[in-house]
Amino acid sequence: MQSYSTKRNGAAQLLPYLALFITWAMVHTSLIVFRDLPVFESGLVGPDSYMRMLRVTELYQNWDWFDGTIERANAPYGDTLHWTRPFDMLIMLIALPASLGMDFEGALYVAGILVSPLLQLTTGFALAWAMRPVIRPEVWFLPAVALFLQPGALAYSVAGRADHHSLLLLVFVVTAGFTLRALRNPLDARPAVWAGASAGFGIWLSVEFLLPMGVCLVALGMPWLFGEREKASQNKWFALAASLLLLAALFAERPLERFLEPSYDRVSTVQFLVVVSILLFWRAAESYENRATAGTHPVGRLLLGLFGVTAAGLLVNSIHPLFFAGPMAGVDPRIQPIWLDLVLEMRPLIPQDRDSIGSFIFFFGSGLLVVPFFARLLWQERRSSSFWTLAFIGFACLLLWLVAIKHIRFSGYAEVAFIMAFAVVFDRFLQWTHRIHSDFSRGILRGCTITVLLLGPLTVGTTLMVDKADAKDASGQSLTACDVGEVAGFLETDPRWTGSRQTILTFLDIGPELLYRTDHAVIGTPYHRNSDGIYDSYWMLTSSDPGAVRAMIVERGIGLILLCQSPAERNFFSSAGDSLYKQLSGGQIPSWAAEVALPVHLQRQARLFTVSR
Structure with missing residues (x-):
């Protein structure tokens, strides 16, 4: 009898994971069927996927690790891409099982089709782990499912989209999960180390991850500013782990003769200098806390912080002044108006007309519906031990949303932050609905709330968006063009x-x-x-x-x-x-x-x- 009960409990625990897998499979199957993604015809979606697979195939053929030049682009001169190697290696690892039944280049092709959906599924499970410090364990399922319905994140995760942005979203969730754990216990440096290493790996993937890393650093720095002196040590370990990871990335990505060559769009000594500057500040702050009693006062910390930010900024500006112009600092101004300003990923999501209002609601409606409830909850918890963990989520929502409004490519990060806020709000909402004695009424209220929050904005946004004259695939390309x-x-x-x-x-x-x-x-x-x-x-x-x-x-x-x-x-x-x-x-x-x-x-x-x- 006990054995049967144990087996039944084990099956019940596996049921949510199976349901999550089925939901993920249904989402991607429906995209292939109803959006007519060309998976079974051409396999890959968007120009980046083809270029990524060309890059991976050439690496497999010649194993010239440091050579990122595509000789047949910009003919006859060639073109060097700004991408890095970790995502290439991930595709190769995914291709290994398939290579048992086909040639390796064919296996690479299959891996290119599957890599982003598999990363999205992994991100769903990672999100369930990341949110444990702020929600009850039994509530993990719905936020993970909500991730699969976010249009910005989903656009990078469709079958055939061999794009490193799907991996960046996974790294962001992992980094946020370790940051939440570091905020929960200021005396434990291990979560901060892992958060820093994750952030460093994100920068290795793409320098755009400096933004999510900055969100985490601010979230860890604010408790220090307001009295948690142990946070200086945590931030030091965060920056040290990120610095070491970036140092490894420099050796992995650059031959020795070009080791010190600066790049603003790719991991280099530029980003390493920035992170090392942060490390030096927090090491100084830790020493200040240990030696000066005045350091326990918020005013002293504020002055130290202002001095540190100014000194780090001046140091970076004196060596790499173009850093503050962003990753596109070195872009040829000739192509700015004819191409870069017109790239879909770089366009803003500012509501101006019916179509842009529809797009705004489509991408951010679910998150913005949750924010007022989350803000109220944050105010209620302002004196509790969980305040700083919730403040991190709120700050991530605000900053990443503001950036995503300017550039749609950051919408996935903002959506992940909104899902974190949604998870907290919905957990409290479920606790509140236990007051309702009728199972039927409670179920109806919960179901309607979920539908309104997750599906309502998608429906309204789709309705408002103006239908285009020609259909588009998931990468924004016209389907009326030649094959x-x-x-x-x-x-x-x-x-x-x-x-x-x-x-x-x-x-x-x-x-x-x-x-x-x-x-x-x-x-x-x-x-x-x-x-x-x-x-x-x-x-x-x-x-x-x-x-x-x-x-x-x-x-x-x-x-x-x-x-x-x-x-x-x-x-x-x-x-x-x-x-x-x-x-x-x-x-x-x-x-x-x-x-x-x-x-x-x-x-x-x-x-x-x-x-x-």
Whole structure:
């Protein structure tokens, strides 16, 4: 009897985990079925996924660890990406089981399709662990499910999206979980060490993680400012762990001859200096607490903090002044108006018209519905031992939301912070509903509340957003454009192009897929370091100076010009005057070019032109 009861209790404990897995599987299956994601046709979603898989495949083929150059981009000069290696290695690790039944390059392809959904599932379980210090264990399931419904986070987690942002969200949840544990017990340095190491790994993945790390540092610093002198030691250990992790990242990412070379868009000595400056401050603060009784006064701490921030800022500014201009500090100003300002991830989410109001509600509605209740709860707990843990969540909601309004790419971080607030509020709400004696009434109230908070904003936002003239896939690309996979297949199989590598002038967003699917080269790719490729491809197809255009085409060694004729492409190359793009689109072909007769199934999709040398 006891054995049967034990087994039944074990099964009951596994049931929520099984339900979470089923929910995750249903979400991604429905996306494939109803959003018509091209998983079973082309496999990958968005240009970044193709470029990532090209990068991973080339690493597997040559194992040149420090060489991040894509030789066939920005032809004939090549282009060096700003990405780092951890996500590449994760894809390879996921590919290992699949490689038992297929060749390793095929296994890499499968891993590229599955990596982001698997990371999202892992993030759901990590969120359940992270929230244990502030909610009851039995409430973990709903916040984890809520994560799967957040549009910003989900956009980076769909099947076929081989994008490191899905890993960044997991690292953020882990870092937040350790930070909550550090805030709960100021005498325990271990959570702070793990939080710092996690934050350092996040910066290794992308320098944008300096923002979440800053949120954690402020959350750990505020209790020190208001009297918890032990927090100085905790912050020191946080910064020390982050510094050591970044030092390891520098050795892993850079050969010795370029070890000290600064980069603002990729982990380098710039970010290492910032974190070491933070470490030096907290080491000084710890010494000050141990030696000066005045250090126990908030005014003394405030003055010390102001001095430390000023000194660290001046130190970083004197060595790397462009750091404060952000990761895009070194971007070529020529590509700012024609491309960077138009990138979907970089656009703001400020409500201005019906469509932008709908987008704002769609991304942030659930969180903003919870914030007033969370703020009230934070005020009620202002003198309790849990105040600083809740304050961390509130500060994360505020700061990350403000940044996400400016750049939509940060919406996933804001959504995770909102889910943390939702978890706390909903836990208290469930405790309050125990006052209702009727099981039916209590169930109806809970169900309606969940529906309104999680699904209401998605429904309202979708209704308000203006339908576009053409459908978009999860990466924002038009589905009315040509099938790049079919065009690539033609270029790879037609005898005219298989004998020698061709350099193709085309729209930059389809460049990565052409590089992945063919052995040919392209000029433009949608990455800020390839400024020459972006600008030159734009200039050649929008210029009205035929002589200069012809000279640039010869200099670049261009053999083919491909027009995919998507709305995004036409918008990118739109310009006043008699441009080359308008000539080719209108059938006015220059004497040095000739149109290629495409197969019947491609004739209504694309136009291809050869260039005489």
